[in-house]
Amino acid sequence: xxxxxxxxxxxxxxxxxxxxxxxxxxxxxxxxxxxxxxxxxxxxxxxxxxxxxxxxxxxxxxxxxxxxxxxxxxxxxxxxxxxxxxxxxxxxxxxxxxxxxxxxxxxxxxxxxxxxxxxxxxxxxxxxxxxxxxxxxxxxxxxxxxxxxxxxxxxxxxxxxxxxxxxxxxxxxxxxxxxxxxxxxxxxxxxxxxxxxxxxxxxxxxxxxxxxxxxxxxxxxxxxxxxxxxxxxxxxxxxxxxxxxxxxxxxxxxxxxxxxxxxxxxxxxxxxxxxxxxxxxxxxxxxxxxxxxxxxxxxxxxxxxxxxxxxxxx
Ligand SMILES: NC(=O)c1ccc[n+]([C@@H]2O[C@H](COP(=O)([O-])OP(=O)(O)OC[C@H]3O[C@@H](n4cnc5c(N)ncnc54)[C@H](OP(=O)(O)O)[C@@H]3O)[C@@H](O)[C@H]2O)c1
Numbered sequence: 001x002x003x004x005x006x007x008x009x010x011x012x013x014x015x016x017x018x019x020x021x022x023x024x025x026x027x028x029x030x031x032x033x034x035x036x037x038x039x040x041x042x043x044x045x046x047x048x049x050x051x052x053x054x055x056x057x058x059x060x061x062x063x064x065x066x067x068x069x070x071x072x073x074x075x076x077x078x079x080x081x082x083x084x085x086x087x088x089x090x091x092x093x094x095x096x097x098x099x100x101x102x103x104x105x106x107x108x109x110x111x112x113x114x115x116x117x118x119x120x121x122x123x124x125x126x127x128x129x130x131x132x133x134x135x136x137x138x139x140x141x142x143x144x145x146x147x148x149x150x151x152x153x154x155x156x157x158x159x160x161x162x163x164x165x166x167x168x169x170x171x172x173x174x175x176x177x178x179x180x181x182x183x184x185x186x187x188x189x190x191x192x193x194x195x196x197x198x199x200x201x202x203x204x205x206x207x208x209x210x211x212x213x214x215x216x217x218x219x220x221x222x223x224x225x226x227x228x229x230x231x232x233x234x235x236x237x238x239x240x241x242x243x244x245x246x247x248x249x250x251x252x253x254x255x256x257x258x259x260x261x262x263x264x265x266x267x268x269x270x271x272x273x274x275x276x277x278x279x280x281x282x283x284x285x286x287x288x289x290x291x292x293x294x295x296x297x298x299x300x301x302x303x304x305x306x307x308x309x310x311x312x313x314x
Contacts, residue, residue, distance in 0.1 A: 001102075001103060001159075001227070001228060001229060001230055002030070002059075002060055002103065002227045002228050004029055004030060004031075005031075005032055006030065006032055006059040006060050006102075007032045007034070007056070007057070007058045007059045007060070008025060008030060008032055008033040008034070008058060008059065008060040008061070008062065009033075009034060009035065009056060009058035009060070009061045009062070010022055010025070010033055010034070010035045010061075010062045010064060011035065011043060011061065011062065011063050011064055011065040011088075011092055012035070012063075012064040012065030012066065013033075013034070013035025013036075013064070014035065014037055014172075015064060015065070015066075015172065016168065016170060016171070016172035016173050016174075016216050017064040017107055017165075017168065017216060017219065017220070018035060018062070018064035018065065019171070019172045020170065020171070020172065020216040020217050020219065020220035021033075021062050021064055021220045021223055021224075022035070023217065023220065024217065024220035024221050024223065024224045025224060028224050028228075030224075032059075034056075036052070038065070043065050043087070043088040043091055043092055044083075044084055044087040044088055044091065045091070046087075046090075046091045046094075046095075049091040049092060049095045050091070050094075050095045050098065050099075052095070053095035053096060053098070053099035053101070054095075054099060057099060057100075058096075058099070058101055059101065059102050059103075060101065060102060060103045060104070060105075060227065061092065061096050061101050061103075061104040061105070062104075062105045062107070062223065062227075063088075063089065063092050063093070063104065063105065063106045063107055063145070064107045065088050065092070066084075066085050066088060066107070067080070067081055067084040067085055067088075067138075068138075069081070069138075069179055070179040070180060070181060070185075071134050071135065071272070072178075072179050073179045074134060074135040074137065074138055075134050075135075077137070078135075078136055078137030078138075079137060080137070081135070081137035081138040081141065082136075082137035082138070082140055082141050083137075084141075085137075085138060085141030085142065085145070086140075086141040086144055086145075089106065089141060089144060089145035089148055090144075090148065092104075093106070093145070093148045093149060093152060093160065094148075096158075096160070097152050097156055097158050097160075101158075102159060103159045103160070103161075103227065103232075104149065104158070104159070104160040104161070105160075105161060105162070105163060105223055105226065105227055105232075106145050106146065106148075106149050106160065106161070106162040106163075107162075107163055107165065107223075108142045108143075108145060108146050108162045108163060108164045108165075108235075109138070109139070109142045109164065109165065110164055110165065110166050110167075110212075110237070110239070110276065110278055111131075111132065111135055111138060111139045111142060112126060112131070112139045112140075112142035112143040112146065112164065113125055113126060113164075114126075114127070114128055114129030114130060114131065115129065115130060115131060115132040115133075115273065116129050116130070117129055119275050119276075119277050120241075120277040120278055120279040120280075121164075121237065121276075121277070121278050121279060122237075122279045123164070123233075123235045123236065123237055123279070123282065126143060126146060126164075126235065127143055127147075131143075132273065134272075145162070146162040146164075146235060148160075149161060149162050149234070150234055150235075153234065159232075161226070161232045161233065161234050161235065161236075162234070162235045162236075163219075163222065163223060163226065163235075163236055163237075163238050164235065164236065164237045164238065164278065165214060165219050165237075165238045165239065166212040166213065166214050166237075166238070166239035166240065166276070166277075166278050167181065167182070167183070167211055167212060167213050167214070167276075168213070168214055168215075168216045168219055169181065169183035169184065169213060169214075169215065169216065169297065169298075169301050170215045170216035170217060170297065170300065170301050170304070171216070171217075171300070171301065171304040171308075172216070172304075173216075173301060173304075173305075175187065175188050175305050175308075175309065176188075182211070182246070182249070183213060183249075183253070183298070183301065184301070184305070186203075186249065186250055186253040187253055187256070187257060187298075187301065187302055187305055188305070189201055190250075190253055190254050190257040190259040191257050191259070191302075191305070193259055193261055194257055194258055194259040194260075194261075198261060199261045199262060200261045200262035200263070200264050201259070201261065201262075201263055201264070202264045202265070202266055203246070203250060203263065203264070203265055203266065204265075204266055204269035204270070204271075205246065205265060205266070205267065205269050205270060205271040205272070206265055206267045206271055207245060207246045207247030207250065207263075207265045208245055208246070208247065208271065208274070209245065209246050209271045209272055209273065209274055209275065209276075210243040210244065210245055210274065210275045210276070210277065211243065211244060211245075211246065211249070211276055212239045212240055212241070212242060212243055212244075212276060212277050212278060213240060213244065213249070213294060213297070214238065214239055214240045214290060214297075215290065215292040215296075215297035215300065215301070217291075217292065217300075218238075218240075218290040218291055218292055218297075219238050221288070221291070222238045222283055222288050223238075225286065225287075225288050226286075229286070233282060236282050236283055237278040237279060237280050237282060237283060238278075238280065238283050238288075239277070239278035239280050240280075240290050240294070241277075241278070241280040241284070242294070243275070243277050244294060247263075247265070249294075250263050251263065252294060252295060252298055253298060256295070256298045256299055256302050257302060
C-alpha cells in the first residue's frame with residue numbers, strides 16, 4: 001500500500017516524532033519523504049495548506065505536526081492549544097482529502113482518552129468520558145483529529161487512520177524549556193545536579209504514579225509498518241505496554257546520567273493521574289514490539305542530549 005517511490009509528506013518533519021518517522025521511512029527504503037518547516041508553511045493557515053497540497057500532490061501523509069507542551073503550558077493556554085491543534089488537523093486532513101491523498105496517518109495522543117476510562121486504555125474508550133481538565137484543549141483537538149479521519153473515511157472513502165502513542169522520548173526531544181516532558185526534564189536536571197556537585201534533586205509529587213514510555217524510534221517503526229499494511233486499523237495504540245513508577249524512572253535516569261546524589265520527592269506537589277497505560281494488544285497482534293528497552297532508550301536519549309545540548313531547541 002505504500003510502494004517505493006511514493007511521495008510522502010511528513011508534517012512536522014523537524015519535530016521529535018516527525019524526524020523519527022523520516023529516519024524510519026528512509027531506513028525502510030522510502031526516499032520520497034519530505035517536509036517543510038513551519039516558517040515555510042504555517043499549517044494553521046487553510047489557504048496556504050491547501051495551496052501546498054495542490055502543488056506538491058503527496059501520495060501519503062504523516063500528520064506529526066502539533067503544538068505540544070507540559071501541564072503548565074497547557075493549563076495556561078487551553079484555548080491556544082485547542083485552536084492551533086484543531087486548525088492544523090483540520091487543514092491537513094481537508095487538504096489531503098481534496099488533493100486525493102491515498103493514505104494519511106494522523107498522530108494522536110493517549111492524552112485524548114477519557115481521564116476515568118478503564119485501564120489499560122482500549123481504542124474503543126475514546127470519547128466515552130470527560131478529558132483530563134488540565135490538558136483539555138490539547139486532548140479535545142487530538143480526539144477531533146481522530147474523528148476527522150474516521151468521518152473522512154466514512155463519508156468520502158478516504159484511507160485515513162490514527163495512531164495513539166503513549167509518552168514518547170528520544171532524539172529531538174525538548175531538553176531546554178522549563179516546561180518539557182518528564183524524561184527530558186529528569187535528564188536535564190540530573191545532569192545539571194551531577195555537574196554542579198549537588199547532593200540531591202527534588203521532584204514533584206510522591207513518585208508513585210505509573211507511566212508508560214516508548215522511544216520515539218519504536219513509534220516510528222510502528223508507523224512505517226502500519227502505512228505498509230493493506231488495511232490499517234482506524235485507530236491503534238502504540239506503547240511499550242509496560243508501566244514504570246516515576247520513582248523508578250528517576251532512579252533509571254540517575255543511573256544513565258551518572259548522578260549519585262539523593263532523589264527526593266515533594267508530596268505537597270500534584271501527582272497527576274495515578275496510572276496511564278495503553279492496551280497494546282492490537283499493535284502486538286500485528287507483529288510489532290519495541291526494539292529498545294527503557295534503559296537502552298534512555299541511554300540513546302542522553303547521548304543525543306549530550307551531543308546537541310549546545311543548540312537550544314526552543
Ligand atoms: N512527545 C510526546 O510524548 C507525544 C506523545 C504522543 C503524541 N504526540 C504527538 O506527536 C505530534 C508531534 O509531537 P512532537 O513531540 O514531535 O512535537 P515537537 O517535537 O514539538 O514537533 C512538533 C512539530 O510540529 C511542527 N509545527 C508546530 N506548529 C506548526 C505550525 N503552525 N505549522 C506547521 N508546523 C508546525 C513543528 O515545526 P517546526 O519545528 O518547523 O516549527 C515541529 O516540527 C504531536 O501532534 C503530538 O500530539 C507526542
